[in-house]
Amino acid sequence: MTEPQGTLPASSAAMATDPGMPRPGNAAPALGSTLAQLGMELRLTARRGENLFVIVVLPLILLVFFSLVPALTPNTARPIDFLLPGILALAVISTSLVNLSIATAFERSYGVLKRLGGSPLPRAGLIAAKIGAVLVVEILQVALLVTVAVGLFGWRPGVEWSPVVAGAAFVLGTLAFAGLGLLMAGTLRAEGTLAAANALFLILLLLGGVVLPVDHLPGFLADLARVLPASALSDAYRIGLGSATGDALPSLLVLAAWGVVSSLFTTRLFRWE
Amino acid sequence: MTAAAGGADARVALSVSGLRKRYAGRAVVDGLSFSVPSGIVFAILGPNGAGKTTTVEILEGYRRRDEGEVRVLGLDPARAGAELRGRVGLMLQGGGIYPQARPREILRLYARFYRDPQDPDALLEAVGLEDVAATRYKVLSGGQKQRLGLALALLGRPELAILDEPTAGMDPAAKAATRELISGLRDAGTTVLLTTHELADVERMADRIAIMDRGRIVADGSAAELAAGAAPRLRFRLDRALDPGDRSGLAADLGGGSLRDDGAPGGYLVDDLDSSPALLATLAGWCAARGLLIAELRTTGATLEERYLALTGNRALDD
Numbered sequence: 001m002t003e004p005q006g007t008l009p010a011s012s013a014a015m016a017t018d019p020g021m022p023r024p025g026n027a028a029p030a031l032g033s034t035l036a037q038l039g040m041e042l043r044l045t046a047r048r049g050e051n052l053f054v055i056v057v058l059p060l061i062l063l064v065f066f067s068l069v070p071a072l073t074p075n076t077a078r079p080i081d082f083l084l085p086g087i088l089a090l091a092v093i094s095t096s097l098v099n100l101s102i103a104t105a106f107e108r109s110y111g112v113l114k115r116l117g118g119s120p121l122p123r124a125g126l127i128a129a130k131i132g133a134v135l136v137v138e139i140l141q142v143a144l145l146v147t148v149a150v151g152l153f154g155w156r157p158g159v160e161w162s163p164v165v166a167g168a169a170f171v172l173g174t175l176a177f178a179g180l181g182l183l184m185a186g187t188l189r190a191e192g193t194l195a196a197a198n199a200l201f202l203i204l205l206l207l208g209g210v211v212l213p214v215d216h217l218p219g220f221l222a223d224l225a226r227v228l229p230a231s232a233l234s235d236a237y238r239i240g241l242g243s244a245t246g247d248a249l250p251s252l253l254v255l256a257a258w259g260v261v262s263s264l265f266t267t268r269l270f271r272w273e
Numbered sequence: 274m275t276a277a278a279g280g281a282d283a284r285v286a287l288s289v290s291g292l293r294k295r296y297a298g299r300a301v302v303d304g305l306s307f308s309v310p311s312g313i314v315f316a317i318l319g320p321n322g323a324g325k326t327t328t329v330e331i332l333e334g335y336r337r338r339d340e341g342e343v344r345v346l347g348l349d350p351a352r353a354g355a356e357l358r359g360r361v362g363l364m365l366q367g368g369g370i371y372p373q374a375r376p377r378e379i380l381r382l383y384a385r386f387y388r389d390p391q392d393p394d395a396l397l398e399a400v401g402l403e404d405v406a407a408t409r410y411k412v413l414s415g416g417q418k419q420r421l422g423l424a425l426a427l428l429g430r431p432e433l434a435i436l437d438e439p440t441a442g443m444d445p446a447a448k449a450a451t452r453e454l455i456s457g458l459r460d461a462g463t464t465v466l467l468t469t470h471e472l473a474d475v476e477r478m479a480d481r482i483a484i485m486d487r488g489r490i491v492a493d494g495s496a497a498e499l500a501a502g503a504a505p506r507l508r509f510r511l512d513r514a515l516d517p518g519d520r521s522g523l524a525a526d527l528g529g530g531s532l533r534d535d536g537a538p539g540g541y542l543v544d545d546l547d548s549s550p551a552l553l554a555t556l557a558g559w560c561a562a563r564g565l566l567i568a569e570l571r572t573t574g575a576t577l578e579e580r581y582l583a584l585t586g587n588r589a590l591d592d
Contacts, residue, residue, distance in 0.1 A: 026387045026429050027359025036385035040374075047373050107371065115369025118333055120359040120386045120429070273335070 027120035034125035034132075037116075041133035045099065054201070055094045055137060056144065063087040063145060066211050067153050080153040084145065085237035086210035091141040092173045093204055093230060096134045098197045101181030104130065105193035108185060114273040123272075131178055138174060158242020165248045166240030172255035173233040179262025180229075186270030204230035229258040285344075286311045286433050286464035287332065292341035294327055301327045303488030305341070309481075311432075314455060314465040316475040319485035320585050325468040326366060328485070329437050332466070333363055346433055359387060362431030364422045366438050372411035376402050376421050379410070380428060387429040400424045401450060415442035423451060427458070434458060436467040440474055452477045472578050486585040500577045507552070510569040511539040511560065519563070526559055527552065539568070 027033075045051060063083055070079040107113050116126055149155035180200075184193045206212065207221060208230025214222050225231045232254035238244040239251070288308040294301050302324045309315040317325050330336045331343060334350035334357070343350060348357050370379055380393035397403045400420040405413060413421070419442050426434050439455065440448045455478050458465055469475060475482045476496050483493040492499055507527075515523065524532040527543060535542035553570070560567055 025356040025359035026389055026431075027355045028386055028388050030355070033386045036382055040371075040378075040382050043378075044371060044373060110372060111365065111367050111369030112371055113369075114335065115363075115365055115425075118335070118358060118363040118365070119383060120355045122355050 025120075030122050030125050033121040034129050037121055037126060037129035038132045038136075041129055042136060044103070045133060045137060048103070051099045051103070055091070055099050055141060059087050059091045059094060059141065059145060060148065062090065062205075062211060063148060064152065078153070078155075080149055080155045081158070081241075081243040082213070082238070083211065084149045084155055085241050085243055086208075086234045087145055088142060088237050089169075089173065089208065089230060089234035090205060090210045091145060092138055092170070092233060093177055093201060093208070095137045095141065096174045096177040097181040097204075098201050099137075100130060100134055100178055101185045101193050101197045102190075104182060104185035105188065105190040108271070108273065109190040111273060117272050127182070130182075131174070134174060134178055138170070142170075160245060161242030162240050162248075164240075165252070166237060168252050169233055169236035169240050169248070169255070172252055172259055173229070173236070176229045176233075176255045176258035176262060179259050179266055182270065183262050183266040186266060186272075204228065207231070209234040227254065229255055232258075284311050285309070286346060287315075287466060288342070288344045289328075289332070290342045292328065292331065292343060293339045294324075294331060294336065295339055300488050302331070302338075305485075305488065305490060307483050307490055307493065309464060309466055311464050312459065312462055313480040314459045314467065314478050316479035316482045317466070317468045317485050318470065318472070318475050318479075318482050318581065319468075320470055323485045323585070324488040325485055326437055329435055329466065329468055333361070333435055334358075359429060360432045362426035362429055362434040364426040364434070364436040364439055366441070368410075368418050368422055370410045370418070370421065370425075372409065374410050375407050376410070376413070376417075376424075377406040379421065380424060383425055383428050389430060390428050391430060393428070396424045396428060399454065401447070416444055416447045419443055420447065420451070423454070427454075431463060433464045433466065436465065438469060439467055440469065440471060448473075472581060476577060484581060484584050491584045492580070496577050499580050506572070506579075507543040507556070508535055508569070508571045509541055509556065509567055510535075510537065511541070512566040512568050514538045515541075523556075523559055526555060 045055075066083050067080050104113070113126070117123060146155075181197070184196055188196060204210070207214070207217065207225040207228060209225065210230065214225045214231050217225055232251040235244070236248050236251040236255065239246055239248040286309050290306045290308075292302050292305040305324075305328060307315075317328065319325050327336065331338050332345055332350055334353065337351055345353070346357065346360055350357065374382075377393060377397060380396060384390035384393050394403075394406075397406050400423055402417060402420055402424065405417055410418065410421070419439070423436065423439055426436060434455075436455070440451050443451060452474065455465055455467070459480070465478075467474070467478070479496065481493065481495060482499060483490045484499070485491070520532055524543075531543070533542045534540065553572075556570075557567065
């Protein structure tokens, strides 16, 4: 009301006083922002010890234990042929469902998502950075688990293995579980997400054909298990890695359906604060 | 005070007209209008619950308005994207920073969201965080967290900085340094919109102040204008306290101003009245008729604090 405009110092003249000139924004290109955020996501993942247990140590323990003590595994010539695809599926679940949902839920409760949403980083860039970090972690998990399987148990892919099917399982499985993880993180309280993610992890470990074949379950549980994304992912991996024969398409379609449905719900229901 | 007619006026950094926001049927922001010319520090002062944060969150694009027009740097924040967010620096209440991250790391991350950011290390020094640059956020003090939030707001060389309670939780030295930093922003041509419930903030930083209460702006102007704009007040002390009947009778005779207790028993204060000679004669005559002695009498202009308290219904100031 009273501040004379003419007192602005000369240094600000270029940015503040010419009404005719569109001012350039200072937002960096989205790709660079997204990559910067991806790097931050990876650093934070490495810094959270409890997450490293779930995404590295637990799958490794399960792989080694059930390979040495083949109490539950069957159907394949060697336990490792059944177990490795299942544990690779579990690795996807631990990273894209458990780790992603818990980390994102706490970021939401701390206001981190809100603060990032007010920065020039586009929201799609934040989601892309999170999914990208999940994929990087999963690639490291695959490398570690396959190395252990080859080194300790002499695992080789089956003769009819298909890198395309295995790769599709990897990508579609990640999208399905990341969609579910973000749906929980964006709708439940942080503590609720923590509890639900751990419960789901246990349920999917038991019903997902990870260490225990779905065929061994009682009928109603087996029927339930077959529509869950976990068994679809482990089945697709078994076909992709040549441990089982058959058509991978139904399993991949189940994964794709979970991915589409969870993404649609997440887009509509996700709350940033 | 007028809202900008359109979005093209570069001399108006921010304009709000007829803004309304309801939660569960209750109007939290209730017909708010103001505009902020470029290059000034504009403060929204009000008690907690006045609707300040809701207002800035609408300006920041976090909340949708129910009614009214809002332009931030000529754009509608409800529709604008990353481009506007690259021109506006935000300091939110409550930080919003990863507990496990470190100040330098966070500034370096956010710096990569801007084409031409300030140097993170220089900024750390400017806000006095160089000693804790590598300390995890969760173990920083409340004031240090606030200063990191302020640094984040300034990192992208914003044309407009929106700072929600920028000095809350700081010790007196940090408050003083922060006020100096914010005043320095204005000198560099940045427009600043800040909210506060601290009078010292607005007295030392703000070029213009809007006093907000119950979702509305109840007064605006510079600190001096706001204090001067208050009508002179009448303070007096009688040799004994009035009973309620006499009290309302006196208030009516004085022209309907409210008669408030002021300090010791028998002390009264009348707001918003012209302390004219006739008014004083009325008071003296009323007292004489009842055998009351006027022990003290003073006519005085209001301070900003008195004005603020009067406008916000005399509800307690925090801190």
